[in-house]
Amino acid sequence: MSIVGAAWKKKDKNGNPYISTALDEALLPLTIDKTKRLALYPVKEKKNENSPDFRIELYIPKEKEDKDEFIL
16 A cells, blocks of 8 residues: 545534545546555644644555455
8 A cells, every 4th residue: 555645634614524635646637446445544643733634545456366266
């Protein structure tokens, strides 16, 4: 997995919580499908008040070597 962005907890003008995200421009346009996953992980130790609350990672599972293999 590799870090591809960051996310912050925020509130709208009515006080409703949401998550604001920023992705690295090198990824765009990025198509998310069954071969790719984005995952948000909490940042355990924020450096300052403006540091992100989450890191965004891209995960691309490796294909099985034997595509004809069954798993029962």
